[in-house]
Amino acid sequence: MAQVVKTGSIDPSGGRDASIIDAGDIATFTIEIKNIGSSTFTNVSVSDNSLKRGDGTSLPLASPPVWLSNSAGSPQGTLAAGETATYEVVYQLQQADIDAGGISNQASVTTTSASYGEQVTLSRPSSNSAQGRTVLSISAHPDMAVTRDEGKLIDANGNGIADPGEVIEYTFTVDNTGNVTLTDITITDPNLNVSGGPIASLAPGDTDSSTLTATYTLTQADIDSGEAVIPPHRRKLLPQVGASIAPTLRTAVAAQEILQLFQL
Ligand SMILES: [Ca+2]
Ligand SMILES: [Ca+2]
Numbered sequence: 001m002a003q004v005v006k007t008g009s010i011d012p013s014g015g016r017d018a019s020i021i022d023a024g025d026i027a028t029f030t031i032e033i034k035n036i037g038s039s040t041f042t043n044v045s046v047s048d049n050s051l052k053r054g055d056g057t058s059l060p061l062a063s064p065p066v067w068l069s070n071s072a073g074s075p076q077g078t079l080a081a082g083e084t085a086t087y088e089v090v091y092q093l094q095q096a097d098i099d100a101g102g103i104s105n106q107a108s109v110t111t112t113s114a115s116y117g118e119q120v121t122l123s124r125p126s127s128n129s130a131q132g133r134t135v136l137s138i139s140a141h142p143d144m145a146v147t148r149d150e151g152k153l154i155d156a157n158g159n160g161i162a163d164p165g166e167v168i169e170y171t172f173t174v175d176n177t178g179n180v181t182l183t184d185i186t187i188t189d190p191n192l193n194v195s196g197g198p199i200a201s202l203a204p205g206d207t208d209s210s211t212l213t214a215t216y217t218l219t220q221a222d223i224d225s226g227e228a229v230i231p232p233h234r235r236k237l238l239p240q241v242g243a244s245i246a247p248t249l250r251t252a253v254a255a256q257e258i259l260q261l262f263q264l
Helices: 096-099 218-231 231-240 246-261
Strands: 002-011 026-035 043-046 066-070 084-092 102-105 109-112 119-122 134-137 144-148 152-154 167-176 184-185 193-195 199-202 213-217
Touching: 002 109, 002 119, 002 134, 026 043, 026 109, 167 199
Parallel strands: none
Antiparallel strands: 002 026, 026 084, 043 109, 066 084, 102 134, 109 119, 144 167, 152 167, 167 213, 184 199, 193 213
């Protein structure tokens, strides 16, 4: 008779973020096979082909379990009464595994002994539990960073400066900084007319800097305020009104001001 205990853990140090479990991290399952009978096992073999994602998808293992040791020094494939064999199998997590909340697995061990002949024993997740799958749950850490560019003045009347009623166009950049895929990303901003989107899907580490845009329509007060609070820029800009460089400079100043007024 054998008792097979399979435990598992995930090393978070790989992937994009060493502080959390994410795609690219390594899951390690340890399989301990103890001979709890009174006669020696021979032909001990471990099968570990039932790895599954949290959503039930079957996953292949890149390589079979590796034998590490026998506690009483028997050669690989043999287990004396009371002896324990230790095997290990590793799996590199994919993004879909994180999105599905984890993986699970169960080993199947075949042994031969004089008392019982050939026996197949399924693993259990701990020594005091029933036979069953070993589950490694993975917590979702949804997170993103949103930034807005400084904006671009649409100089409708072509006079090189911002005028009331003209529009500043902004583009948002969204970075998925968490460990799970984000979907249907939208932005609301009471001070801007946001358009575009939603961003249908954004994987961890991916960036979208084109889907979500916004406009802001300048008022006279904005322009008065912007000129009033940044006199050095005003002095610098005024002589250049009408010059080819002016729209760029003026846009930068106006946009900066609006940004300060309406930070996300
Ligand atoms: Ca990691
Ligand atoms: Ca203008």
